[in-house]
Amino acid sequence: MRTSIKLGGYALGLVAVFGAALGVGNLVGDPAPVAGGAAPAHPAPAVGVPGGLQVSQDGYRLVPASRELATGAPAQFAFRVLGPDGQPVTRYTATHEKDLHLIVVRRDLSGFQHVHPTLAADGTWSIPLRAGAPGQYRVFADFQPAGRDSGLTLGVDVPAAGLYRPVAVPAPAPVAAVDGYQVTLAGALVPGTSSKLTLTVTRAGQPVTDLQPYLGAYGHLVALRDGDLAYLHVHPDEASTDPGPAITFYAEVPSTGTYRLYLDFKHGDTVRTAEFTAAAGTGAAAAAPPPPPPPTTVTTRASPAAPPRRPRQGRGRASALRRRVDQGLPRRSRAKGRALISKPRPYALDRRPKP
Numbered sequence: 399m400r401t402s403i404k405l406g407g408y409a410l411g412l413v414a415v416f417g418a419a420l421g422v423g424n425l426v427g428d429p430a431p432v433a434g435g436a437a438p439a440h441p442a443p444a445v446g447v448p449g450g451l452q453v454s455q456d457g458y459r460l461v462p463a464s465r466e467l468a469t470g471a472p473a474q475f476a477f478r479v480l481g482p483d484g485q486p487v488t489r490y491t492a493t494h495e496k497d498l499h500l501i502v503v504r505r506d507l508s509g510f511q512h513v514h515p516t517l518a519a520d521g522t523w524s525i526p527l528r529a530g531a532p533g534q535y536r537v538f539a540d541f542q543p544a545g546r547d548s549g550l551t552l553g554v555d556v557p558a559a560g561l562y563r564p565v566a567v568p569a570p571a572p573v574a575a576v577d578g579y580q581v582t583l584a585g586a587l588v589p590g591t592s593s594k595l596t597l598t599v600t601r602a603g604q605p606v607t608d609l610q611p612y613l614g615a616y617g618h619l620v621a622l623r624d625g626d627l628a629y630l631h632v633h634p635d636e637a638s639t640d641p642g643p644a645i646t647f648y649a650e651v652p653s654t655g656t657y658r659l660y661l662d663f664k665h666g667d668t669v670r671t672a673e674f675t676a677a678a679g680t681g682a683a684a685a686a687p688p689p690p691p692p693p694t695t696v697t698t699r700a701s702p703a704a705p706p707r708r709p710r711q712g713r714g715r716a717s718a719l720r721r722r723v724d725q726g727l728p729r730r731s732r733a734k735g736r737a738l739i740s741k742p743r744p745y746a747l748d749r750r751p752k753p
Protein backbone atom coordinates (compact mmCIF):
# COMPACT_ATOMS: atom_id res chain seq x y z
CA MET A 399 0.00 0.00 0.00
CA ARG A 400 2.74 2.37 1.00
CA THR A 401 4.60 1.55 -2.20
CA SER A 402 1.58 2.26 -4.36
CA ILE A 403 1.04 5.61 -2.65
CA LYS A 404 4.64 6.51 -3.34
CA LEU A 405 4.34 5.42 -6.94
CA GLY A 406 1.12 7.39 -7.27
CA GLY A 407 2.82 10.50 -5.97
CA TYR A 408 5.71 9.93 -8.32
CA ALA A 409 3.33 9.56 -11.27
CA LEU A 410 1.54 12.76 -10.32
CA GLY A 411 4.89 14.51 -10.16
CA LEU A 412 5.69 13.30 -13.63
CA VAL A 413 2.35 14.56 -14.88
CA ALA A 414 2.98 17.94 -13.28
CA VAL A 415 6.45 18.28 -14.77
CA PHE A 416 5.41 16.99 -18.15
CA GLY A 417 2.31 19.17 -18.12
CA ALA A 418 4.33 22.27 -17.27
CA ALA A 419 6.75 21.47 -20.07
CA LEU A 420 3.86 21.38 -22.49
CA GLY A 421 2.39 24.56 -21.13
CA VAL A 422 -0.72 22.89 -19.81
CA GLY A 423 -0.01 23.62 -16.16
CA ASN A 424 -3.61 24.72 -15.69
CA LEU A 425 -4.53 21.05 -15.83
CA VAL A 426 -3.36 20.48 -12.29
CA GLY A 427 -4.86 23.51 -10.61
CA ASP A 428 -4.85 27.23 -10.31
CA PRO A 429 -1.85 29.00 -11.69
CA ALA A 430 0.65 29.93 -9.01
CA PRO A 431 1.12 33.64 -8.43
CA VAL A 432 4.26 35.00 -10.01
CA ALA A 433 6.42 37.47 -8.14
CA GLY A 434 6.84 40.81 -9.87
CA GLY A 435 3.32 40.86 -11.28
CA ALA A 436 4.43 39.53 -14.64
CA ALA A 437 1.62 36.98 -14.85
CA PRO A 438 -1.33 37.98 -17.01
CA ALA A 439 -4.52 38.64 -15.10
CA HIS A 440 -6.34 35.91 -16.97
CA PRO A 441 -4.06 33.27 -18.40
CA ALA A 442 -5.22 31.94 -21.72
CA PRO A 443 -7.07 28.65 -21.36
CA ALA A 444 -4.69 25.76 -21.73
CA VAL A 445 -4.88 24.24 -25.17
CA GLY A 446 -6.47 20.84 -25.12
CA VAL A 447 -7.87 21.01 -21.59
CA PRO A 448 -11.64 20.76 -21.85
CA GLY A 449 -14.00 22.52 -19.49
CA GLY A 450 -16.04 20.98 -16.76
CA LEU A 451 -13.34 18.72 -15.34
CA GLN A 452 -12.39 21.01 -12.49
CA VAL A 453 -14.30 22.44 -9.54
CA SER A 454 -11.88 25.37 -9.48
CA GLN A 455 -10.09 27.16 -12.28
CA ASP A 456 -8.29 30.48 -12.63
CA GLY A 457 -9.20 31.34 -9.06
CA TYR A 458 -12.93 30.73 -9.52
CA ARG A 459 -14.58 27.95 -7.53
CA LEU A 460 -17.97 26.29 -7.74
CA VAL A 461 -19.35 25.76 -4.22
CA PRO A 462 -22.60 23.85 -3.86
CA ALA A 463 -24.68 24.75 -0.83
CA SER A 464 -26.87 21.68 -1.33
CA ARG A 465 -25.24 18.37 -0.54
CA GLU A 466 -27.48 16.20 -2.65
CA LEU A 467 -30.17 16.13 -5.32
CA ALA A 468 -33.73 15.13 -4.53
CA THR A 469 -35.27 12.15 -6.31
CA GLY A 470 -38.83 12.68 -5.05
CA ALA A 471 -40.40 16.12 -5.11
CA PRO A 472 -38.16 18.85 -6.55
CA ALA A 473 -36.00 20.48 -3.90
CA GLN A 474 -34.11 23.73 -3.98
CA PHE A 475 -30.57 23.27 -5.25
CA ALA A 476 -28.28 26.15 -4.33
CA PHE A 477 -24.67 27.02 -5.03
CA ARG A 478 -22.29 29.93 -5.37
CA VAL A 479 -19.38 30.81 -7.57
CA LEU A 480 -16.49 32.26 -5.58
CA GLY A 481 -14.09 34.60 -7.33
CA PRO A 482 -10.32 34.96 -6.98
CA ASP A 483 -10.93 37.25 -3.98
CA GLY A 484 -12.87 34.50 -2.21
CA GLN A 485 -16.12 36.45 -2.45
CA PRO A 486 -19.23 35.23 -4.28
CA VAL A 487 -19.40 36.44 -7.86
CA THR A 488 -22.50 38.61 -8.31
CA ARG A 489 -21.88 40.16 -11.73
CA TYR A 490 -21.82 38.15 -14.90
CA THR A 491 -21.64 38.69 -18.62
CA ALA A 492 -24.53 36.92 -20.32
CA THR A 493 -23.65 34.19 -22.80
CA HIS A 494 -26.38 32.66 -24.96
CA GLU A 495 -28.77 35.13 -23.27
CA LYS A 496 -28.17 33.86 -19.74
CA ASP A 497 -25.78 34.77 -16.95
CA LEU A 498 -25.30 31.13 -16.05
CA HIS A 499 -26.23 27.81 -17.59
CA LEU A 500 -26.59 24.87 -15.23
CA ILE A 501 -26.19 21.42 -16.72
CA VAL A 502 -27.01 18.38 -14.61
CA VAL A 503 -26.33 14.87 -15.84
CA ARG A 504 -25.80 11.55 -14.17
CA ARG A 505 -22.28 10.09 -14.39
CA ASP A 506 -23.52 7.49 -16.89
CA LEU A 507 -24.60 10.37 -19.19
CA SER A 508 -28.30 9.78 -18.55
CA GLY A 509 -30.79 12.17 -16.96
CA PHE A 510 -29.58 15.32 -18.73
CA GLN A 511 -31.08 18.64 -17.62
CA HIS A 512 -30.23 22.15 -18.76
CA VAL A 513 -31.73 24.81 -16.51
CA HIS A 514 -31.28 28.45 -15.57
CA PRO A 515 -31.19 29.18 -11.84
CA THR A 516 -31.95 32.50 -10.22
CA LEU A 517 -29.23 34.72 -8.76
CA ALA A 518 -29.80 36.32 -5.35
CA ALA A 519 -28.11 39.57 -4.39
CA ASP A 520 -25.60 37.74 -2.19
CA GLY A 521 -24.34 35.65 -5.10
CA THR A 522 -26.34 32.50 -4.30
CA TRP A 523 -27.83 30.73 -7.30
CA SER A 524 -30.83 28.47 -6.73
CA ILE A 525 -33.43 26.47 -8.61
CA PRO A 526 -35.84 23.65 -7.75
CA LEU A 527 -34.32 20.43 -9.06
CA ARG A 528 -35.25 16.81 -9.13
CA ALA A 529 -33.01 13.96 -10.26
CA GLY A 530 -34.85 11.31 -12.25
CA ALA A 531 -33.08 8.43 -10.49
CA PRO A 532 -30.48 7.88 -7.78
CA GLY A 533 -26.82 8.04 -8.67
CA GLN A 534 -23.82 10.29 -8.81
CA TYR A 535 -24.47 13.42 -10.84
CA ARG A 536 -22.16 15.95 -12.41
CA VAL A 537 -23.32 19.54 -12.08
CA PHE A 538 -21.77 22.02 -14.52
CA ALA A 539 -21.92 25.78 -14.20
CA ASP A 540 -21.20 27.49 -17.51
CA PHE A 541 -20.75 31.25 -17.07
CA GLN A 542 -18.62 34.30 -17.72
CA PRO A 543 -17.79 36.57 -14.78
CA ALA A 544 -18.13 40.28 -15.57
CA GLY A 545 -14.82 41.76 -16.56
CA ARG A 546 -13.39 38.47 -17.75
CA ASP A 547 -12.92 37.99 -21.47
CA SER A 548 -13.75 34.31 -21.60
CA GLY A 549 -16.22 31.90 -20.10
CA LEU A 550 -15.62 29.11 -17.62
CA THR A 551 -17.24 25.76 -17.07
CA LEU A 552 -16.76 24.39 -13.58
CA GLY A 553 -18.06 21.01 -12.51
CA VAL A 554 -18.82 19.32 -9.23
CA ASP A 555 -20.17 15.90 -8.28
CA VAL A 556 -23.42 15.82 -6.33
CA PRO A 557 -25.13 12.57 -5.31
CA ALA A 558 -28.78 11.63 -5.45
CA ALA A 559 -29.11 9.07 -2.67
CA GLY A 560 -30.40 5.60 -3.43
CA LEU A 561 -29.41 2.47 -5.27
CA TYR A 562 -27.52 3.44 -8.41
CA ARG A 563 -28.43 1.39 -11.46
CA PRO A 564 -26.14 2.64 -14.19
CA VAL A 565 -27.29 2.37 -17.78
CA ALA A 566 -25.05 1.78 -20.76
CA VAL A 567 -24.37 4.70 -23.06
CA PRO A 568 -26.41 4.02 -26.21
CA ALA A 569 -24.51 2.98 -29.33
CA PRO A 570 -23.67 5.76 -31.81
CA ALA A 571 -26.63 6.56 -34.06
CA PRO A 572 -27.33 9.49 -36.40
CA VAL A 573 -31.03 9.76 -35.60
CA ALA A 574 -32.70 10.62 -32.31
CA ALA A 575 -36.41 10.63 -31.57
CA VAL A 576 -38.07 12.83 -29.00
CA ASP A 577 -41.74 13.52 -28.49
CA GLY A 578 -42.77 12.84 -32.10
CA TYR A 579 -39.79 14.68 -33.56
CA GLN A 580 -36.89 13.08 -35.40
CA VAL A 581 -33.53 14.78 -35.34
CA THR A 582 -30.75 13.71 -37.68
CA LEU A 583 -27.10 14.38 -36.93
CA ALA A 584 -24.68 14.97 -39.81
CA GLY A 585 -21.00 15.77 -39.60
CA ALA A 586 -18.00 14.07 -38.10
CA LEU A 587 -16.38 14.81 -34.77
CA VAL A 588 -12.71 15.25 -35.57
CA PRO A 589 -10.34 15.62 -32.63
CA GLY A 590 -8.27 18.78 -32.51
CA THR A 591 -10.54 20.72 -34.83
CA SER A 592 -13.72 22.71 -34.70
CA SER A 593 -16.10 20.11 -36.07
CA LYS A 594 -19.16 21.22 -38.00
CA LEU A 595 -22.32 19.44 -36.92
CA THR A 596 -25.68 19.87 -38.60
CA LEU A 597 -28.82 18.74 -36.85
CA THR A 598 -32.00 18.51 -38.89
CA VAL A 599 -35.39 18.47 -37.21
CA THR A 600 -38.39 16.76 -38.78
CA ARG A 601 -41.81 15.83 -37.51
CA ALA A 602 -43.97 13.16 -39.08
CA GLY A 603 -41.56 13.09 -41.99
CA GLN A 604 -41.88 16.83 -42.66
CA PRO A 605 -39.05 19.31 -42.12
CA VAL A 606 -39.70 21.68 -39.23
CA THR A 607 -39.13 25.19 -40.56
CA ASP A 608 -40.56 27.26 -37.73
CA LEU A 609 -38.26 26.53 -34.85
CA GLN A 610 -38.37 29.18 -32.17
CA PRO A 611 -35.29 31.00 -30.93
CA TYR A 612 -33.82 29.47 -27.82
CA LEU A 613 -30.81 30.93 -26.01
CA GLY A 614 -29.96 33.20 -28.90
CA ALA A 615 -30.09 30.58 -31.62
CA TYR A 616 -32.43 27.95 -33.02
CA GLY A 617 -30.93 25.37 -30.76
CA HIS A 618 -28.42 24.83 -27.99
CA LEU A 619 -25.98 21.96 -28.03
CA VAL A 620 -24.07 20.46 -25.11
CA ALA A 621 -21.50 17.74 -25.73
CA LEU A 622 -19.94 15.57 -23.02
CA ARG A 623 -17.15 13.01 -23.33
CA ASP A 624 -17.91 9.50 -22.16
CA GLY A 625 -15.48 8.46 -19.44
CA ASP A 626 -14.82 11.76 -17.71
CA LEU A 627 -17.72 14.00 -18.74
CA ALA A 628 -15.41 16.61 -20.23
CA TYR A 629 -17.61 19.49 -21.35
CA LEU A 630 -16.95 20.55 -24.91
CA HIS A 631 -17.04 24.07 -26.15
CA VAL A 632 -19.82 24.29 -28.73
CA HIS A 633 -21.12 27.37 -30.49
CA PRO A 634 -23.89 27.87 -33.01
CA ASP A 635 -23.08 28.86 -36.57
CA GLU A 636 -23.63 32.62 -36.60
CA ALA A 637 -24.20 32.56 -40.35
CA SER A 638 -27.17 30.19 -40.31
CA THR A 639 -30.34 32.14 -39.61
CA ASP A 640 -33.02 29.79 -40.92
CA PRO A 641 -35.53 28.65 -38.28
CA GLY A 642 -34.97 25.05 -39.27
CA PRO A 643 -35.00 22.38 -40.30
CA ALA A 644 -31.19 22.46 -40.07
CA ILE A 645 -29.25 23.86 -37.12
CA THR A 646 -25.48 24.10 -37.40
CA PHE A 647 -22.91 24.07 -34.61
CA TYR A 648 -19.17 23.92 -34.24
CA ALA A 649 -17.84 21.62 -31.54
CA GLU A 650 -14.26 21.54 -30.32
CA VAL A 651 -13.46 17.91 -29.75
CA PRO A 652 -10.43 17.31 -27.51
CA SER A 653 -9.77 13.65 -28.30
CA THR A 654 -10.99 10.48 -29.92
CA GLY A 655 -13.63 8.66 -27.97
CA THR A 656 -17.35 8.51 -27.46
CA TYR A 657 -19.39 11.64 -26.90
CA ARG A 658 -22.96 12.27 -25.90
CA LEU A 659 -24.64 15.23 -27.59
CA TYR A 660 -27.72 16.95 -26.18
CA LEU A 661 -29.61 19.27 -28.52
CA ASP A 662 -32.15 21.58 -26.94
CA PHE A 663 -34.59 23.00 -29.48
CA LYS A 664 -37.79 24.94 -29.09
CA HIS A 665 -40.95 24.36 -31.11
CA GLY A 666 -44.58 24.99 -30.24
CA ASP A 667 -43.39 26.88 -27.16
CA THR A 668 -41.83 23.74 -25.73
CA VAL A 669 -38.13 23.01 -25.33
CA ARG A 670 -37.18 19.43 -26.06
CA THR A 671 -33.87 17.63 -25.92
CA ALA A 672 -32.65 15.21 -28.60
CA GLU A 673 -29.75 13.03 -27.49
CA PHE A 674 -27.10 11.38 -29.63
CA THR A 675 -24.06 9.24 -29.12
CA ALA A 676 -21.24 9.99 -31.56
CA ALA A 677 -17.75 8.57 -31.93
CA ALA A 678 -14.86 10.91 -32.62
CA GLY A 679 -11.92 9.65 -34.56
CA THR A 680 -9.94 9.95 -37.75
CA GLY A 681 -9.82 7.24 -40.40
CA ALA A 682 -8.60 3.94 -39.07
CA ALA A 683 -8.07 5.46 -35.67
CA ALA A 684 -11.78 6.10 -35.31
CA ALA A 685 -13.09 4.84 -32.05
CA ALA A 686 -14.92 1.61 -32.62
CA PRO A 687 -18.49 1.89 -31.47
CA PRO A 688 -19.12 -0.14 -28.37
CA PRO A 689 -21.21 -3.27 -28.78
CA PRO A 690 -24.92 -2.55 -28.60
CA PRO A 691 -26.16 -2.65 -25.06
CA PRO A 692 -28.35 -5.56 -24.01
CA PRO A 693 -32.09 -4.95 -24.31
CA THR A 694 -32.58 -5.05 -20.57
CA THR A 695 -31.56 -2.34 -18.16
CA VAL A 696 -31.34 -4.67 -15.21
CA THR A 697 -27.86 -4.56 -13.79
CA THR A 698 -26.45 -7.92 -13.03
CA ARG A 699 -23.53 -9.56 -11.39
CA ALA A 700 -22.47 -12.07 -13.98
CA SER A 701 -20.92 -12.01 -17.42
CA PRO A 702 -19.45 -14.74 -19.62
CA ALA A 703 -15.98 -13.41 -18.87
CA ALA A 704 -16.47 -13.66 -15.14
CA PRO A 705 -14.26 -16.16 -13.35
CA PRO A 706 -15.80 -19.33 -11.98
CA ARG A 707 -17.84 -18.70 -8.91
CA ARG A 708 -15.72 -18.66 -5.82
CA PRO A 709 -16.76 -20.08 -2.49
CA ARG A 710 -18.89 -17.63 -0.58
CA GLN A 711 -16.81 -15.27 1.44
CA GLY A 712 -19.21 -14.78 4.30
CA ARG A 713 -20.11 -11.22 5.14
CA GLY A 714 -17.32 -9.54 3.20
CA ARG A 715 -17.72 -6.31 1.28
CA ALA A 716 -18.12 -8.08 -2.06
CA SER A 717 -20.83 -10.32 -0.70
CA ALA A 718 -22.65 -7.34 0.71
CA LEU A 719 -22.46 -5.62 -2.65
CA ARG A 720 -23.78 -8.71 -4.42
CA ARG A 721 -26.64 -8.97 -1.96
CA ARG A 722 -27.57 -5.35 -2.58
CA VAL A 723 -27.51 -5.85 -6.32
CA ASP A 724 -29.48 -9.06 -5.91
CA GLN A 725 -32.25 -7.24 -4.14
CA GLY A 726 -33.11 -5.56 -7.39
CA LEU A 727 -33.46 -8.75 -9.38
CA PRO A 728 -36.57 -10.88 -9.62
CA ARG A 729 -36.38 -14.03 -7.56
CA ARG A 730 -35.99 -16.26 -10.60
CA SER A 731 -33.09 -14.18 -11.84
CA ARG A 732 -31.50 -14.36 -8.45
CA ALA A 733 -31.70 -18.10 -8.41
CA LYS A 734 -30.58 -18.71 -11.97
CA GLY A 735 -28.87 -15.44 -12.76
CA ARG A 736 -25.86 -16.96 -14.41
CA ALA A 737 -27.90 -19.18 -16.67
CA LEU A 738 -30.17 -16.36 -17.80
CA ILE A 739 -27.37 -14.00 -18.67
CA SER A 740 -25.76 -14.56 -22.02
CA LYS A 741 -24.52 -11.15 -23.09
CA PRO A 742 -21.78 -8.93 -21.73
CA ARG A 743 -22.93 -6.27 -19.34
CA PRO A 744 -20.76 -3.18 -19.77
CA TYR A 745 -21.70 -1.84 -16.40
CA ALA A 746 -21.95 -5.04 -14.38
CA LEU A 747 -21.49 -4.29 -10.72
CA ASP A 748 -19.17 -7.23 -10.29
CA ARG A 749 -16.26 -6.36 -8.10
CA ARG A 750 -14.91 -9.81 -7.58
CA PRO A 751 -11.18 -9.95 -8.20
CA LYS A 752 -10.11 -10.79 -11.71
CA PRO A 753 -8.24 -14.09 -12.17
Ligand SMILES: [Cu+2]
Pocket residue numbers: 496498499500512513514613
Ligand atom coordinates in the same frame (compact mmCIF):
# COMPACT_ATOMS: atom_id res chain seq x y z
CU1 LIG B 1 -28.57 27.50 -20.58
